[in-house]
Amino acid sequence: MPTEPDHLRIARVAVDVPLAHLDRPFDYLVPEAMAADVTPGVRVRVKFAGRLRDGWVLEVADTTEVDAKLAPLERVTSPEPVLSPAVAGLVRAVADHWGGTFSDVVRLAVPPRHAATEKAEPPERPQPRWEVLPGVLGGSAAGERYLAGVRRGEPLRAVWNPVGVFGGPGDWAGGLTDAGGAALASGRGVIVVVPDADALARLSARLTDVLGAGSFATLAADAGPAARYRNFLAVARGDVRLVIGTRAAVFAPVHDLGLVVVWDEGNDSLAEPRAPYPHAREVAVLRASRERCALLLAGFGRTAEVQALVERGWLVPLGVPAQEARRLGPAVRVAADTDRALERDPDAHAARLPRDVFGVIRAGLASGPVLLQVPRAGYAPALACQRCRTLARCPNCSQPLRGDRARDGFAVACALCGPLEGVWACPECGDGRLRAPRVGVTRTAEELGRAFPQVRVVTSWSGHLVDAVDDAPALVLATPGAEPFPSAGYAAAVLMDAGLMLGRPDLRAAEEALRRWLAVCALVRPAAEGGTVTVVGEPEARAVQALVRLDPAGFAERELAERFETHFPPAARLVTLDGPQAALTDAEAAWRPVTGVEHFGPVPLPEDDAWRLTLRAPVAEASELVGALKGYLAERSSRKAPGSVRLRVDPAAIG
Structure with a gap:
């Protein structure tokens, strides 16, 4: 009793x-x-x-x-x-x-x-100013209605796709400041989640200019234990009502929460790499529902998951129509997409840099820096046999060989074993000559440096990041996500190797490619100031066509329709179980009774004695499936069954 x-x-x-x-x-x-x-x-x-x-x-x-x-x-x-x-x-x-x-x-x-930090005297926290805001989000009628509702404390939910252009309607930090200021004016708290440190620094600088230094708290893992906990306590104690941070900031204990904002909602950095692998976008949706607060999901691109919420009427779109976006944004076109261009350059579709791309670069350099986005880092990320095109592998460990820059021009190396000793010979045909089917940003910079010998060349990639460039003419080569921020916008941009980005074996490859390309457009001046973006790829590709139209919403609509046809998320829920084969076989008793569940596998994984079972369930049955599998894991845990089983719901990478 x-x-x-x-x-x-x-x-x-x-x-x-x-x-x-x-x-x-x-x-x-x-x-x-x-x-x-x-x-x-x-x-x-x-x-x-x-x-x-x-x-x-x-x-x-x-x-x-x-x-x-x-x-x-x-x-x-x-x-x-x-x-x-x-x-x-x-x-x-x-x-x-x-x-x-x-x-x-x-x-x-x-x-x-x-x-x-807990025992120390807390620092002074001034009240934020929100009387004069940037006025970006209110540039459309829908945006102004949304801001007015947030000021009244209404739990409005919306998605915002700013125009992909430098400044003005593409000023995402200004738009987020508008939304945050509206919620603060209602007397309620705000959480703004961004994917990485660069976005956090840009947003922090804008909020400092508009709302005042110290009027908000920043929550990020790389801030250091003392600073992070100091800011967390300021939020928990109610000393600040505005919080910005990376993915974990979505859990911030803001008092009387009025608005949750997630910027770049399709960025994979928002997916937690540790169990149970939640995505900040989905956590924000869950929190907004539980606490009846306003929600704003934003980004230059739009995911199928967000589009599903739009089509259900759960989110209201705030962006301008595609026709207006094309008027405000840079001019976007595909290289060698006209008969005249093909007459001048018959091999344009086979060339990595068609002839008219050089014309775009020359024209851009006349008025400022030109950005070239290269999907691969390094010099020659992969090598192959010159004769039969067989992928070149290390004779010791079978890892793919790569080409590195050396004093004599080129060196063959393995990622594990280091520089290759001796002469490589193809195991298929015996030829010892190598070619580079994939060229990285370093090699591309070397080639363009020779083509434009009087022009400054800047390279940026993970591990060698350049934060910003001035408005002087320069060739700026960067991998996706590593583009330096231009002080006055790029005069032109070239998106190289589009087929390489679209050809990744991943369900979200096209969605991710379009998101990356639109982010580049957001660094380029508007067409009215001569800004142009050129794509080197197949003009028929749906993501390329959406980029030319500057239409992320239309792309997301068609992408979602295909997901429903093929029963992939968000039209269905995917759950994976990784572990010993015997444990995955035993799990059948848990998932089999759930209505409508399909299973794929188990299939072996590269890890020793690891297998993967993939389950697909209708959305309505997903909670029952996850609950049943969690019960199975609890039963294994209670009897201390050997082997580890990992459960993942809607994994970020589906390939």
């Missing part, structure tokens, strides 16, 4: 134990000496299975359903309530949605404690 102590209090604690069969709260007695400090959200230490563990108090009650004698709390680690009831509920919902545990998700939501 439940006990009802007259004078003892009961703390329901989420213990930090990542085992699926222990994913529930446990009741502990609150000693009289700790009663004043034990409140929902504080960190505590408890004895669990004979060991001291960390935990979070979820609730304090005066009754318990546990018949056995309860153990007391060992101590209160900190009386600071860092896990608000709203965030605790969100953590539970995320864990259930993605098949994870509360312990896994709460580590994303609450940063590690920094005791010295």
Whole structure:
């Protein structure tokens, strides 16, 4: 029978134990000496299975359903309530949605404690100014209506695709500032999530200019433990109402939350690489529904997942029509897409840089820097036999060989073994000559440097990033996502090797390529100022056509229609199980009773003794499927079954 102590209090604690069969709260007695400090959200230490563990108090009650004698709390680690009831509920919902545990998700939501910072005097936090905002999002009638509703505190939900052009209607940081200012004017809090440090720096600079320094808090993992925890405490204590940060900031404990914004919602950096692998966009959707606050999903591109919400009427689009976007944006065209161009250059479709691309570069250099986006980093990322085109592999470890720059011009190397010793010979035909079927950004820069010998050449890629370029003429070569920010916009841009980006074996290859290309357009001056973007690829490709029209919404609409035809997300839910083959066979008892589930595999993975089972379920049955599989993992955990089984729901990469 439940006990009802007259004078003892009961703390329901989420213990930090990542085992699926222990994913529930446990009741502990609150000693009289700790009663004043034990409140929902504080960190505590408890004895669990004979060991001291960390935990979070979820609730304090005066009754318990546990018949056995309860153990007391060992101590209160900190009386600071860092896990608000709203965030605790969100953590539970995320864990259930993605098949994870509360312990896994709460580590994303609450940063590690920094005791010295917690005891220090908090810094002064001025109130933000929102009287004069950039006025970007309100540039359309739909945008102005949305901002007016947010100012009134209405839980409006929208998607915004700014025009892909430098400045003006392409000023995404200004548009996000408009939305944040509208919510702050209503007296409520704001969360803005961006994918990476570059976007965070740009948004922070804009907010500082408009709202004032110190009027917002930044939550990012690379800020350092003290600074991150200091900013987190400012939010948890209610000292600031505006939070910006990377993906984990979507869990920020903002008081009276009025708006959640996610920028570049299709960026894979928003997908958490640790279990249970939630995506910040989906967490934002879940949080907006739970807390009845406004939501804004934004980006130059649009994913099929967002388009599905638009077609359901759950999100309202705010962007300008494609015809207006083409008027405001740069001129976009495909290289060698006219009969006249093909007459002048018959081999244009086979050439990596057709003849008219050089004309675009020359014209652009006359008025400013020219950007060339190259999909591959390095010099020659892959090599092949000159005669039979067989991929060249290392004779020691069978890894693909690559070409690196050397003093004598070219060196063959393996990523694992280093420079190749001796002479390579093709195992198929015996030929020792090599060719580079894929050329990287370094080799491309070398070739264009020879073609334009008097022009400065700038290269940027991961590990060798250039933050910005001035408005002086220059050839700027960069891999996707590493493009330097131009002070006055690029005069022209060339998108090279479009087929390489579209040809990746991934369901989202075309969607990702268009998102990257539109981000390049957003760095180029408008057509009225001579800005042009040239794509080197097949003009018939749907993503290329959408780029020419500057129409991410139309592309997303057709992409979603294909997903429904082929039963891929978001038209269905995909769940993968990775683990020993025997464990995946045993899992059939869990998923088989769920209506409409299809299975694919198991198939072997490169890891030793690892297999993958893929399950596809109708959206309506997805929760039942995830719940059944989570129950199976809990049963395995409770009996300490050998081998590890990993559950992933709607994985980011589907290839």
